[in-house]
Amino acid sequence: MFEAPQPDLPAIASDATPPRYSLIVPIYNEEENLLELYRRISELADQLDGPLELILVDDGSRDASLDIMRSLHGQDKRVSYLSLARNFGHQIAVSAGMDVARGAAAVIMDADLQDPPELIVEMAERWQAGYHVVYAQRVSRYKESKVKRLLAYGFYRVLKWLADIEIPTDTGDFCLMDRSVLDVLVQMPERNRYLRGLRSWVGFNQTAVQFHRAPRHAGEVKYTFRKSLNLAIDGLVSFSKVPLRLSTYLGLFSAVIALAMAALVFYWRVTQVNSPVTGFAAIAIAIFFLGAVQLVSIGILGEYIGRIYEEVKGRPLYTIKERGLPNS
Ligand code: UDP
Numbered sequence: 001m002f003e004a005p006q007p008d009l010p011a012i013a014s015d016a017t018p019p020r021y022s023l024i025v026p027i028y029n030e031e032e033n034l035l036e037l038y039r040r041i042s043e044l045a046d047q048l049d050g051p052l053e054l055i056l057v058d059d060g061s062r063d064a065s066l067d068i069m070r071s072l073h074g075q076d077k078r079v080s081y082l083s084l085a086r087n088f089g090h091q092i093a094v095s096a097g098m099d100v101a102r103g104a105a106a107v108i109m110d111a112d113l114q115d116p117p118e119l120i121v122e123m124a125e126r127w128q129a130g131y132h133v134v135y136a137q138r139v140s141r142y143k144e145s146k147v148k149r150l151l152a153y154g155f156y157r158v159l160k161w162l163a164d165i166e167i168p169t170d171t172g173d174f175c176l177m178d179r180s181v182l183d184v185l186v187q188m189p190e191r192n193r194y195l196r197g198l199r200s201w202v203g204f205n206q207t208a209v210q211f212h213r214a215p216r217h218a219g220e221v222k223y224t225f226r227k228s229l230n231l232a233i234d235g236l237v238s239f240s241k242v243p244l245r246l247s248t249y250l251g252l253f254s255a256v257i258a259l260a261m262a263a264l265v266f267y268w269r270v271t272q273v274n275s276p277v278t279g280f281a282a283i284a285i286a287i288f289f290l291g292a293v294q295l296v297s298i299g300i301l302g303e304y305i306g307r308i309y310e311e312v313k314g315r316p317l318y319t320i321k322e323r324g325l326p327n328s
């Protein structure tokens, strides 16, 4: 069982006034980062122009994260927590936090301190200057593998090219949002929540602050390659119908090739030239090509139909097994 290191933890605040800022942090096995996160945020609290609440959302952690959250809540009422009944994924965990946020502005950030809390001061200034969404844009990423950086670079550019709306490149979920934007997002019922896309979809005045993405403070990356890939596909499918059109184009392209081949064979027959299309290779290639086109098209179609199915079932976004809110 986790024992709270009580004496040297500075309290964020102790009064019961409603917060001006809600900091939402999804947590999946982050026991090594939680106390440092809390410490950094406590330091930040003095620099903001109003009280803050820290909403920790446990996304089905299997380590001591929930124990740490309980004890932080016990000693500092500005810390709330929700514990989801299983691992629902980062985007859903953030959505759960957004549902209970009470602030005039909400900040979404990771627990591993890759998103520097100190940037929130700059975000808050922009918010006060009249912007509804202030998102953090990375100008560099440290200590992440070349492959990951290259994939992320490529993905954001493909998404920008395909998406129906303007989604800024190199931008994660780290952002500050005004209450008006938060209210719209909370009402969005969709299950496939590519939050950074939904945030752009909402509109209002949006601006970027730039930052250098720090390495993880401690622990392993929780976004596995599979989770990242799923998020990327969610982003593409939720914000673009171009992949569907792609199968139409591929189909048309194959049809043109087929017609050209038919014309060629006909020409060879008519002119009595010895037809070179006698072998197995040409037929095999044609079959494989068409098979590939069809399978890819069905796959793309499936991505969209699968999402329709998810939406139609209308299940709740998440289930909560435990909560520690200001009044509890
Ligand atoms: N996270 C989560 N559920 C998951 C995976 C990750 O709540 O299923 C949280 C994690 O604890 C962290 C944030 O999402 O606070 C970002 O995760 P990570 O640092 O592993 O991803 P990356 O830095 O690669 O975006």
Ligand code: MG
Pocket (backbone or CB within 6 Å): 110, 112, 114, 216, 221
């Ligand atoms: Mg991280």
